[in-house]
Amino acid sequence: MDRREYPKFFLLILPAAVVFIAFFIIPMVRLAVVGGSGELGLAAYMSFITTPRHLESMIATVLLSFSVTLAALAISTASGLFLVRNRFMGRETLISMLTFPLAFPGVVIGFLVIMLAGRQGLIGEVTKALTGSKMVFAYSMTGLFIGYLYFSIPRVILTIMAAAEKLDPALEEAARSLGAAPWRVIKDVVLPALRPGLIASGAICFATSMGAFGTAFTLATNIDVLPMTIYTEFTLNANIASAASLSIILGLVTWVALFIARSLSGSTVAASG
Amino acid sequence: MTSQTTAVSVISCAKTFPDGTRALEPMDLEVAGGETVVLLGPSGCGKTTLLRIIAGLEMPDKSGRVLFNGEDVTTKLIEKRNVGMVFQSYALFPNMSVRDNVAYGLKVRKSARSEIEGRVSEMLEMMHINDLADRRIDQLSGGQRQRVALARAIAVRPRVLLLDEPLTALDALLRDRLRVEIDTLLRSLGITAIYVTHDQAEAMALGDRIVVMSKGKIAQIGTPRDIYYKPQNEFVADFIGTVNRLRRSDVRQLTGMEGEHILFRPEDAEIAPPDEAHFTGRVSSAFFLGDRTRLVLDGVGEAPVVIESPMREVFNVGAQIPIRIRPEGIMTLPAGEGDA
Numbered sequence: 001m002d003r004r005e006y007p008k009f010f011l012l013i014l015p016a017a018v019v020f021i022a023f024f025i026i027p028m029v030r031l032a033v034v035g036g037s038g039e040l041g042l043a044a045y046m047s048f049i050t051t052p053r054h055l056e057s058m059i060a061t062v063l064l065s066f067s068v069t070l071a072a073l074a075i076s077t078a079s080g081l082f083l084v085r086n087r088f089m090g091r092e093t094l095i096s097m098l099t100f101p102l103a104f105p106g107v108v109i110g111f112l113v114i115m116l117a118g119r120q121g122l123i124g125e126v127t128k129a130l131t132g133s134k135m136v137f138a139y140s141m142t143g144l145f146i147g148y149l150y151f152s153i154p155r156v157i158l159t160i161m162a163a164a165e166k167l168d169p170a171l172e173e174a175a176r177s178l179g180a181a182p183w184r185v186i187k188d189v190v191l192p193a194l195r196p197g198l199i200a201s202g203a204i205c206f207a208t209s210m211g212a213f214g215t216a217f218t219l220a221t222n223i224d225v226l227p228m229t230i231y232t233e234f235t236l237n238a239n240i241a242s243a244a245s246l247s248i249i250l251g252l253v254t255w256v257a258l259f260i261a262r263s264l265s266g267s268t269v270a271a272s273g
Numbered sequence: 274m275t276s277q278t279t280a281v282s283v284i285s286c287a288k289t290f291p292d293g294t295r296a297l298e299p300m301d302l303e304v305a306g307g308e309t310v311v312l313l314g315p316s317g318c319g320k321t322t323l324l325r326i327i328a329g330l331e332m333p334d335k336s337g338r339v340l341f342n343g344e345d346v347t348t349k350l351i352e353k354r355n356v357g358m359v360f361q362s363y364a365l366f367p368n369m370s371v372r373d374n375v376a377y378g379l380k381v382r383k384s385a386r387s388e389i390e391g392r393v394s395e396m397l398e399m400m401h402i403n404d405l406a407d408r409r410i411d412q413l414s415g416g417q418r419q420r421v422a423l424a425r426a427i428a429v430r431p432r433v434l435l436l437d438e439p440l441t442a443l444d445a446l447l448r449d450r451l452r453v454e455i456d457t458l459l460r461s462l463g464i465t466a467i468y469v470t471h472d473q474a475e476a477m478a479l480g481d482r483i484v485v486m487s488k489g490k491i492a493q494i495g496t497p498r499d500i501y502y503k504p505q506n507e508f509v510a511d512f513i514g515t516v517n518r519l520r521r522s523d524v525r526q527l528t529g530m531e532g533e534h535i536l537f538r539p540e541d542a543e544i545a546p547p548d549e550a551h552f553t554g555r556v557s558s559a560f561f562l563g564d565r566t567r568l569v570l571d572g573v574g575e576a577p578v579v580i581e582s583p584m585r586e587v588f589n590v591g592a593q594i595p596i597r598i599r600p601e602g603i604m605t606l607p608a609g610e611g612d613a
Contacts, residue, residue: 170360170364171364173328173330173364175366176330176351177351177356177357178425178426179378179381180352181352184381188366189366192366192368
């Protein structure tokens with residue numbers, strides 16, 4: 001860039017810079033400072049290891065988000081491929097319905113899980129009629145898992161379908177003509193082609209699950225996911241520093257997990273190529 | 274290569290799609306072992322559907338059967354048929370190198386590592402792509418890609434090689450070069466090959482026999498010479514090369530002919546002295562092609578007549594030119610086919 005262009009450049013970048021500083025840098029820095037200003041000082045940032053309650057919460061949240069991501073990717077890949085490759089009556093309606101839950105707040109999804117597997121839920125009624133004992137899992141890890149899966153699938157399936165549309169059917173036919181069995185075609189041709197879509201949507205799915213609050217809040221489970229722990233520290237214990245440090249840690253852990261996923265999938269490709 | 278070649282028999286194969294469209298009328302086709310047969314026709318004529326039925330990618334309607342050397346393979350899926358396929362879109366695996374693409378079929382068959390390596394080098398050598406072995410697919414040109422696709426298809430020693438418009442995506446110069454290479458390859462392998470194209474020049478150059486198809490039916494089967502010089506119907510005559518059609522009343526001094534129309538190719542007409550001419554036409558346009566001049570004449574029949582002259586003469590638009598048709602170049606269609 002020409003030196004004389006600098007003033008113009010700064011002038012043009014100013015609006016974006018103001019917004020970025022006001023809405024990203026300042027709150028983040030404030031949050032980080034608040035997190036280190038409690039009784040514990042900077043040690044608050046280690047509380048997710050040193051405080052057992054926080055450690056449990058962290059492990060539970062990561063495991064939950066991880067399994068939800070895997071399940072959502074598996075279900076969405078299978079059904080996304082089916083929807084792209086088959087034409088049937090009501091297909092368009094079905095596809096547009098898939099995006100319907102995207103707008104639901106976590107509270108509504110929690111409520112849906114309660115209606116399905118809560119104390120008065122459908123599954124409870126059916127199992128009572130069949131076996132005599134009520135099956136209730138809305139308020140457990142399973143309930144959270146189902147709720148999270150419910151809001152994750154629409155986020156994933158559309159990306160997968162977009163990637164699958166672009167997949168040349170001749171690629172699979174070529175693999176089959178060379179003798180590859182169906183599972184082999186999936187492994188060698190379909191999944192590598194969908195890989196960018198799987199990584200992108202898996203990342204969104206994982207991050208959303210890590211930070212999801214409404215569903216957990218509604219189900220009022222005995223498992224504290226990290227956002228619930230943050231909420232408890234903030235409102236009930238009025239431990240603002242602890243809430244702030246946990247927030248930063250939540251952000252960092254999610255970021256690191258996504259970073260690892262991205263570089264791992266990158267290296268497998270390098271190895272196979 | 275394999276000493277045993279595979280004959281392919283298609284027996285009353287038809288194809289109706291779920292929405293009721295008939296892509297293929299019931300048809301029979303015999304391809305001898307080691308023969309190259311070209312399925313030629315305009316888009317939508319059913320040639321690709323027929324190829325996919327032979328490949329095992331489509332099932333024929335109920336009564337149809339496909340035999341490889343007498344063995345009924347109709348219900349065998351493509352992965353069990355041991356056919357090699359080459360696609361218009363190349364269909365190379367983008368996540369694998371050239372070498373891994375060529376090796377894929379052998380890896381799937383769990384061949385020994387040393388055997389795979391030997392075979393892959395042999396294939397790369399044969400297709401002149403040794404230098405590209407470790408390239409990624411997106412680093413290759415179209416012509417190189419199709420060479421890799423051919424190497425990949427023949428590496429597994431398929432019983433039948435099926436090619437679906439393999440040159441259509443290439444530019445003209447590359448198409449001609451690769452056509453020669455494919456021809457040499459098919460002759461040296463002695464493999465049974467079925468080749469789909471809409472390009473008649475490709476069909477003429479490559480086919481031992483050509484199957485001309487139209488609207489889901491076989492219009493004619495024959496050697497390139499048969500198809501060109503003895504078209505059996507209006508469609509074949511029009512689709513292959515350029516053909517002129519005149520009424521008998523448009524020409525003089527032609528006797529002993531059957532039928533209402535006479536057909537002839539541009540190269541079978543020559544400029545003649547007026548007293549030997551069969552007709553006289555007015556030049557409406559002249560295209561100098563270098564080795565010859567293509568003339569479009571009107572004022573003869575209903576449609577303009579196209580002729581070709583190898584002479585260096587300059588033709589002016591509007592000039593009247595007397596034309597004689599070489600006797601051996603006069604074609605007539607079998608009775609009932611000529612007056613469509």
